[in-house]
Amino acid sequence: MRSLFTLQRSAQISLCALTVLVLAGCGESQAPIAAPQAAQPIVQGQQLRFPSGHPQLALLVTQAAQPARDIPIELPSRLVWNEERTQRIYPAFAGRVTAISADVGQPVKVGTPLARLASPDFGQAQADTARAQVDARLMQQAVQRQRELFGAGIIARKDLEQSEADAARAQAEVARAQARTALYGGAGQVNQQLALSSGIQGVVVERNLNPGQELRPDQSGPGVPPLFVLSDPGSLWVQIDAREIDTGLLRTGAPFELEVAAYPGVVFTGKVLAASDFIDPGTRTIKVRGLVNNSDRRLKAEMLATARIRQSFPKGVVVPATAVTLRGTRHAVFVQTQPGVFEPRDITLAYEGPKEVVISQGLQAGEQVVAENALLLARQFHVAQEDSMGRASDAANKAGNKKADAP
Incomplete structure (x- = not known):
């Protein structure tokens, strides 16, 4: 009996060993065969x-x-208002906005009222004009009396000449005061009403004031938005950033083509107006100013564009x-x-x-x-x-x- 058990046990061990060998052989047969490595390029001479x-x-x-x-040279550019046809209005006197007569997109002519301010400072200027006029009339009356007394031999000539000089100074003060109030639309009366009006013909393209807003004359200069921006959008300036090697192509009067993303395939034409004589240290570019016609009003200020010029290489x-x-x-x-x-x-x-x-x-x-x-x-x-x-x-x-x- 023991011999039979020993034989069965030996048969089981042999079967397990054979199974392991078969599985190992199958694993070896299924392992991927490495592909031959491609030959590498070699250097022969140069x-x-x-x-x-x-x-x-x-x-x-x-x-x-x-x-x-001919190579088309593309340069980044930006459309801005034509500054020769643009007016920015800032407050000349302190005051409060009482009325607004114009809004963005409204066409204006020279003298068109835009807004009105109640300004005590402007009222003081009006009062100075009225006072100067009164003083001038009084001086003219004094001169007339001095002439009569001089004709009667009562006063000396130097007194008459002094009176005439005082009258001339008073008249000059009247002219100065009147010119100041007339510059800002002042009337002949003292009403403290300062009118903001257009000085050019164009369109209101920007408005930065509200009813009742308090204004001061120091609210002007770089970084401070103007109360109104008026411009004629029939033509726009193009600010072109040119590289140093392109400066010879962008002479005054040179033509260029302009493309904007809003109108794919449409080419606008312009000409160079001026180029700066220095290189921007931040961008290492030269600022070039061009002019493009915009009579159809399709182009808008602050659009990004691409200016294209052509250079010939023989x-x-x-x-x-x-x-x-x-x-x-x-x-x-x-x-x-x-x-x-x-x-x-x-x-x-x-x-x-x-x-x-x-x-x-x-x-x-x-x-x-x-x-x-x-x-x-x-x-x-x-x-x-x-x-x-x-x-x-x-x-x-x-x-x-x-x-x-x-x-």
């Missing part, structure tokens, strides 16, 4: 050669260099800006000399734009340059160079060791 069918070749998109032509070739890389301090492109073979080429730029560049030296029209993933290719070229130098150094070390071991 060329980087890829083996045929290398997967990285699909990423290196090439494009033929084109002969130089020589050189044009390639995408993405094709240009840096080799140290030199600009370079990668030229495909034959399928799978690339070489770096130092170049000289005549113009560098955000989308296209003009190359004056180092490249010929028709040559294929890497237009996409040029930085990836530059990195691969550097790695291949290091590998080539490492293999050359190892070979030199081995040759030196063999020579040293030789008897």
Whole structure:
């Protein structure tokens, strides 16, 4: 009986061992077989050669260099009011707003009332005018009496001349006081009513006051909004931020094209009015002012726009800006000399734009340059160079060791 039990136990152990071996064999058969590693590109002289069918070749998109032509240069710009046709109104006297006669969008002419203020300070100016007029009349009467007395021989000539001088000063004070009150629309009476009126013909484009608001003459200057902004929107200024290399194109009177996002495909035309003589230290750009016609009132102030000018290049070739890389301090492109073979080429730029560049030296029209993933290719070229130098150094070390071991 014991022998039978021993035989059964041995059979179970053998069956378990066989099962483990079968499972292990199945696991080994299902394990993935590592794919062979693709051959790496190598450097031969100044060329980087890829083996045929290398997967990285699909990423290196090439494009033929084109002969130089007129290049559109795009510059950021902003539309603002034409300051030659714009008036900003600030309070000249302290007072309280009693009436508002104009609102945004209302057309106005010269002298159109905009608002009215109750101003004790303006009333004081009116009173000064009335007082000066009274003093002038009194002086004229005194002069008349002095002339009669001088004719009778009662007073000396110097007394008459002194009286005439006092009358002339009084008349000058009347003229000054009247001019001051007339400048702000003052009437002949003292009513403390200050009228704010338009000084130009245009449209109310901004209003920053409310009924009953208290105003002071010190509420003016940079950072303080005016009470009213009047402008003629029939033309607008364009503030263009130009780079240093573009200043020669933006001379006074030079034409340019303007595009805004609100009207895709619509091109507006303008001309350059003036350019600043200094570079903005914050943006490193030169401020250029242009003028664009807006008779149809489609353009609005503070719109962001793109100003486009065209520059002619009689020589050189044009390639995408993405094709240009840096080799140290030199600009370079990668030229495909034959399928799978690339070489770096130092170049000289005549113009560098955000989308296209003009190359004056180092490249010929028709040559294929890497237009996409040029930085990836530059990195691969550097790695291949290091590998080539490492293999050359190892070979030199081995040759030196063999020579040293030789008897």
